[in-house]
Amino acid sequence: MIEQLVELTKKASEELLNKTEQILKHILAEKGEAFPVELPDTAYGFPLIYALEGIKITQMGELHSFFNSIKERLGSPIDPFSLALNYLYLLEIYLSLLNSKESSPEEQRAYFGFLGDTVQRTLGVQLVDGRIPAVAVLLGNLELDRLMPIVKELQEKRILVFLVGSISEEFIKTGERYGFEAYIVPVGTEIEETVYVIDWAVRASLIFGGQTAGDRDAIIEYVRRRINAFAIAFGSLNEKAVAVALGAALFAIPVISDQPVPSISINEIAEYPLLNSETDHTKIVKKAIETRGLKIVVEKPPIPVAYGPAFEGERVRKEDTFIEFGGQKTPAFEWVRMKDASEVEDEKIEIVGTDWLSRYEEGGRMPLGIVVNVAGKKMQKDFEPVIERQIHTFINEAEGLWHIGQRDINWIRISKRAKEAGIGLEHLGIIIMTMTKARFRSIVDKVEVVLYVDEKDVLTLREEARAEYKQRDLRLAKLTDEDVDEFYSCLLCQSFAPKHVCVITPERPGLCGAFTWLDAKAAYEIEPTGGNQPVQKGKLIDGLYGRYSGVDEYVKKHSGGEVDTINLYSIMENPMTSCGCFECIVAIVPEANGVMIVNRGYSGMTPVGMKFSTLAGMIGGGVQTPGFMGVGVNYIASRKFLKGDGGIRRIVWMPKELKERVREALQRRAEEEGIRDFLDKIADETVCEDIECLVEFLAQVDHPALQMEPIIK
Incomplete structure (x- = not known):
C-alpha cells in the first residue's frame, strides 16, 4: 500500500512542479528577483520552509533558488517522507504565488x-x-x-x-x-x-x-x-x-x-x-x-440545545430575539453569594415572580435578578467574583443564548430558534447551577439559583448586590504583592512552551490576560495538581525589581534549569519569560529613553522598525530577552508595572486602540504619580510610526521619559 501512495504522490508532485514553475517564471519576468513575496501576517516568510529548512524567503529571487533545489531533489531517488515534505514545500510556494494575484472581496x-x-x-x-x-x-x-x-x-x-x-x-x-x-x-x-x-x-x-x-x-x-x-x-x-x-x-x-x-x-x-x-x-x-488516542470529557447541562465554547461568540440580533433581559431596557443583575451549607438547597432552581409565564412571550422584556447561592467546605469569600464572572460563559455556551456584561449591567437574549427548541426561563438557572457544580466542583458542594422577575424585587436586591460589589472592589483594590505570602504559577502553557513559567501576583496578572491572582488561587483549589500552583515568595531580595528567593527557586525548578532568576517588575534585568500567547509586547526604545507597548491584533509598523509578529518571534518559547517582554493588558496600569525601570513614565508609544482601552485606568495611575496630561504625551500610530518622528514629538510635549536616567545602564 505504501508503494501505491508513493506513486500517487510522485504524480501529484510532478503536476504541481510544472504548474508552479509556469507561474514562477511569469512573475519573475514581470516583477523581477527583488520583488517581495511572503505569506500574510507571519514573521516567518514561508513558515514550513523556514521552520524545517532554516531558510527565510522574502524575495522572488530567493524563492526561485529554493524552488530549483526542490526540482533537483524530486528529480533524484527520494524516500517517501522526503517526497511528501517537498510536495508540502511546493504547495506553500504555489499558493503564495496564486495569492499574489488579486481576489474578489x-x-x-x-x-x-x-x-x-x-x-x-x-x-x-x-x-x-x-x-x-x-x-x-x-x-x-x-x-x-x-x-x-x-x-x-x-x-x-x-x-x-x-x-x-x-x-x-x-x-x-x-x-x-x-x-x-x-x-x-x-x-x-x-x-x-x-x-x-x-x-x-x-x-x-x-x-x-x-x-x-x-x-x-x-x-x-x-x-x-x-x-x-x-x-x-x-x-x-x-x-x-x-x-x-x-x-x-x-x-x-x-x-x-x-x-x-x-x-x-x-x-x-x-x-x-x-x-x-x-x-x-x-x-x-x-x-x-x-x-x-484522545480523551475528551464534555460537560453539558440538561438543556434542549447544543452546548459548548463553539457557541460562545454567537450573536442573537434584535430580529432573531424571542425575549430579552437587562441591557438598560429592564433592571437586571447577577450575584453569587457564599452561604452556609444549611442555607442552600442543592440543585434548587426557583423563579420568583407574579404571573411570569404570561410575560415570557415573543418580543417581551423582563426584569431579571440572578442570585446564585453557593456553599462548600473550600469555598472562600474571594471566590464569589471568580464564579460570578463565569455566568457570562455558562450562558453564552448554549446555542441560541446571548449574554454580555456582568454584575448590574448584564444583558441576556434568548433567540426564537432556542425557544422553538424548548428553552424556557428555568433553563437559565439549570445552566448556571449545572456548570457551577461541574467547573467549581472542588470548592462548591451545593448550588441553588433563584431568578427574580418582578421589578420591585429586582430593584431591591440590586441595591444589596451593588453594596457587595463595592465592598469587593475596595477589598481587591487594596490587595498588593506585599499583602500575600504566596504568588501563583501558571504552567498551562508548558504543554507548548516547556521552559516558560508564568508567575502571577496580585499586582501582575498573567501575560495572556486570562488569569488574575484570585483566578489562579481559585484554580488551585479546584484542581490542586493542575497548572496553577502556589509559589512561596521566600526572602525579598530586591523590592524595587521584584526579586524573591522562593520565586527564583520555583522558576529554576519548573523551567528545567533553563531560567535561574526573574525580576517581576523589570524589563531590563532578568525579565519574566514569555510563551507566545501574551496580549501585549513591551519593547525598549533606547532613542526615546523609554518603552513602547504594542498589542496583539495591531498590524501596523512600530517605532522600533518591527511589527507585532516580528517582535513576538523574538521573545516567545520561554526565553528571557532583556528589553522585550510579553505582558497582559491589565498589567499596564499596575503600580508594579516596570517599577524597577521607572514605571509608567517610561511609556512613550502605543497603538491608539490600546491607549483607549487602558485610558481610564492609566489616567488614574498617572494622577497618583502626579503626571499631568500623561496620556496625551504618549504617541500612537496617528502621530508617528518611526523613531525620528517619535523623538521629535516627545520633545515637543515634554515627555517625562526624557528627564529620567538612561534606561540602558
Whole structure:
C-alpha cells in the first residue's frame, strides 16, 4: 500500500512542479528577483520552509533558488517522507504565488486561507487550557445533510475544525455562523490548502515551543508530541489527497477516510494507524478520536440545545430575539453569594415572580435578578467574583443564548430558534447551577439559583448586590504583592512552551490576560495538581525589581534549569519569560529613553522598525530577552508595572486602540504619580510610526521619559 501512495504522490508532485514553475517564471519576468513575496501576517516568510529548512524567503529571487533545489531533489531517488515534505514545500510556494494575484472581496471574506500569526497567538490560551482539546481537518466532498451532524458533534466536543475542499464552500452556503469563535474555519475550496493547517501546526513549535528554525527533527517531533490533530477525508482519495495525507503522516497526523481503505501504521512515527477507515458517517468522529488516542470529557447541562465554547461568540440580533433581559431596557443583575451549607438547597432552581409565564412571550422584556447561592467546605469569600464572572460563559455556551456584561449591567437574549427548541426561563438557572457544580466542583458542594422577575424585587436586591460589589472592589483594590505570602504559577502553557513559567501576583496578572491572582488561587483549589500552583515568595531580595528567593527557586525548578532568576517588575534585568500567547509586547526604545507597548491584533509598523509578529518571534518559547517582554493588558496600569525601570513614565508609544482601552485606568495611575496630561504625551500610530518622528514629538510635549536616567545602564 505504501508503494501505491508513493506513486500517487510522485504524480501529484510532478503536476504541481510544472504548474508552479509556469507561474514562477511569469512573475519573475514581470516583477523581477527583488520583488517581495511572503505569506500574510507571519514573521516567518514561508513558515514550513523556514521552520524545517532554516531558510527565510522574502524575495522572488530567493524563492526561485529554493524552488530549483526542490526540482533537483524530486528529480533524484527520494524516500517517501522526503517526497511528501517537498510536495508540502511546493504547495506553500504555489499558493503564495496564486495569492499574489488579486481576489474578489467576497472570496477574501468567505475563506480564511493562510492562518496568520495573530490568530495563532489568540488561540494559544484555549489550546493550552483544554478549551480546544484537539484540531480536526475535514476535507473533500460530502452532502450537507451528512456533513452538518459531524460538524455539530465536533463543535460540542470543543474540537477546532478546519474545512478544506468543496465541503468548505458548501458549509458557507448554509449561512451558519463560522470563524474561530465558532470553532469552524473554512480554509479554502482547494485540497492543496490543507498545507495551511500543517503550516499552523508547525508554527506552534516556533511561537510557543522556542524551537530553532532549521532543526527539522526536533520540530517534527514537537508537532508529533504536542499537537493533537487528525484529519477526516470524505470521498475518493485522488493523487492530491494522497500526497497531502502522506505529508500529514510525517507529523503523526492520522487520516480517517470514509472509503474502505486498508489501515496503515508506521511504528517509528506513531503508535496508532496513520491511515484508517470508517464508512459509517455517524461513527467517523468517534473513530477519529479513538485513533488519535484522545480523551475528551464534555460537560453539558440538561438543556434542549447544543452546548459548548463553539457557541460562545454567537450573536442573537434584535430580529432573531424571542425575549430579552437587562441591557438598560429592564433592571437586571447577577450575584453569587457564599452561604452556609444549611442555607442552600442543592440543585434548587426557583423563579420568583407574579404571573411570569404570561410575560415570557415573543418580543417581551423582563426584569431579571440572578442570585446564585453557593456553599462548600473550600469555598472562600474571594471566590464569589471568580464564579460570578463565569455566568457570562455558562450562558453564552448554549446555542441560541446571548449574554454580555456582568454584575448590574448584564444583558441576556434568548433567540426564537432556542425557544422553538424548548428553552424556557428555568433553563437559565439549570445552566448556571449545572456548570457551577461541574467547573467549581472542588470548592462548591451545593448550588441553588433563584431568578427574580418582578421589578420591585429586582430593584431591591440590586441595591444589596451593588453594596457587595463595592465592598469587593475596595477589598481587591487594596490587595498588593506585599499583602500575600504566596504568588501563583501558571504552567498551562508548558504543554507548548516547556521552559516558560508564568508567575502571577496580585499586582501582575498573567501575560495572556486570562488569569488574575484570585483566578489562579481559585484554580488551585479546584484542581490542586493542575497548572496553577502556589509559589512561596521566600526572602525579598530586591523590592524595587521584584526579586524573591522562593520565586527564583520555583522558576529554576519548573523551567528545567533553563531560567535561574526573574525580576517581576523589570524589563531590563532578568525579565519574566514569555510563551507566545501574551496580549501585549513591551519593547525598549533606547532613542526615546523609554518603552513602547504594542498589542496583539495591531498590524501596523512600530517605532522600533518591527511589527507585532516580528517582535513576538523574538521573545516567545520561554526565553528571557532583556528589553522585550510579553505582558497582559491589565498589567499596564499596575503600580508594579516596570517599577524597577521607572514605571509608567517610561511609556512613550502605543497603538491608539490600546491607549483607549487602558485610558481610564492609566489616567488614574498617572494622577497618583502626579503626571499631568500623561496620556496625551504618549504617541500612537496617528502621530508617528518611526523613531525620528517619535523623538521629535516627545520633545515637543515634554515627555517625562526624557528627564529620567538612561534606561540602558
